Amino acid sequence: MRVLVVDDSKTMRNIVKGVLGTIGATAVEEASDGQDALSRVDAFNPDLILLDWNMPVMDGITFVKSYRGAKKTTPIIMVTTEAEKTRVIEAIQAGVNNYAVKPFTPESLSKIIETTMAKVAAKKAA
């Protein structure tokens, strides 16, 4: 599994990369904001995007709208401190596949990733 991790915090990117290492990610690319992610995503061709919400330059929700607007279907999981229900609904409506709230444990993030990828695989198979 190839994963693009988008977060302006290097600490958080490293923590997420550690989790990805335990679930068999074969390649991880990092981006520090939505614009950076847009510039890398096509060349990297990820199977999954893990996306922070609040970032400088371009935030996560703007990235989602831009990416989905270009008819791209790669699964996206928002990983953010924005835990309010209105925010979750906004993100889902914009096109994210799942939502993980910070703080998280490695186990909880792994489970969300695995659940999301299983749902995507089932949808493709149907």
Add this chain to the structure above:
Amino acid sequence: MSMDVRHINAFLEATKAVFSSMVRMPVTFEKPELGTRKEQYDVSGVIGLSGDVVGSVIVGFTKMSAVQIASAFAGTRLEVGTADFADAIGELANMIAGGAKAKFEGQAVSIGCPSVIIAPSHQISSPSSATSICIHCNAAAGRFTIDVAIQSSTKAQASPAATASNGTKSAIPAGTPA
């Protein structure tokens, strides 16, 4: 909007959640102290609150506790003054403030970009209209403080100023709220 027990509990719960899940360290709390800001820190992560609740949140450390806690969070030894150190302190403050504001039921609150202040024995002040609550926290890696100041009026703007013991002001932006 003034401080009430819901706000205090929100910060206690958010701090406990961040430390148990991401620092992998239980944390205990001393009795909250109400009053004006008077604590001194060597390292502090500061985040502004705006919207229905206006104020600021400080996560303050001694130099030693900051190094220990930031390193435990990052999973690697971090040294004061490096970009990674500021990033880790800012992200900790961000998750505590973000986790707390999500528990402010019925109130639309935004958190600002975290700043990290590194200066020996600095003190951060807030406007006199702000009510401050100071919660000392204890973890295996050291003692730290959550200091929340909320304005008495939602129209007031919080802009805490930090002054180090040598009179200089210092702030290192540490990314944006996540």
